[in-house]
Amino acid sequence: MILYPHLLKHVVHPNPYYTAFWKSVLERVSIGEAPFGTYRIQNRLVYRKTQLLLEEATPDEVMEFFATNVGLQLQYVHYATWKEIKRKVIKDNLIQDFVSRSQVQYELEAQEAQRLLSMIHLYLTIKRILPQEIQLETFPHMHIVSIEGVTFRPGKYTYTPLADRDNALSESDSDDEILESESIMTDDEILNEEIDEDDSTE
Numbered sequence: 001m002i003l004y005p006h007l008l009k010h011v012v013h014p015n016p017y018y019t020a021f022w023k024s025v026l027e028r029v030s031i032g033e034a035p036f037g038t039y040r041i042q043n044r045l046v047y048r049k050t051q052l053l054l055e056e057a058t059p060d061e062v063m064e065f066f067a068t069n070v071g072l073q074l075q076y077v078h079y080a081t082w083k084e085i086k087r088k089v090i091k092d093n094l095i096q097d098f099v100s101r102s103q104v105q106y107e108l109e110a111q112e113a114q115r116l117l118s119m120i121h122l123y124l125t126i127k128r129i130l131p132q133e134i135q136l137e138t139f140p141h142m143h144i145v146s147i148e149g150v151t152f153r154p155g156k157y158t159y160t161p162l163a164d165r166d167n168a169l170s171e172s173d174s175d176d177e178i179l180e181s182e183s184i185m186t187d188d189e190i191l192n193e194e195i196d197e198d199d200s201t202e
Contacts, residue, residue, distance in 0.1 A: 008026065021094075047065070149162065
């Protein structure tokens, strides 16, 4: 049930930080959820001693509330690699944004998107996904472009471990080498093959 539909309206002045991640935050708040350590009391979003009256708040004000009080980032320093990012909250926000955008683009069910989010966090923790496998882009805003091994199709995602990817690549290279070796014949081999064919027809 949507309690605060005005939070789902487009920002009056286009906000360059209004990403898929922030869209998902506003959607959660609009149905009465209080994410990231906040809580809701009588139409007020509360974090420690700070309150925001949700009935009157604009989307920008909700975003600013989380940025100022909780530490979510409206704007990121433009990091070149994942390894350069030290603050966990920035990493978490970028991962959530990646999952949110993927959910919309590939029409993932909420449960499937949650599994993807949990998988990425877990595999980063146990180093199954490595920092160099996360590709970043800075325009128009800081975001994850892709994570190696994670592929999508409508309604579904798949993760292929690095070892399996290497094996698949090796098998592909081997097949190419076999095809190439079979396709290369010397002039003498071609001539002998033609002679053999002629002899067989006699």
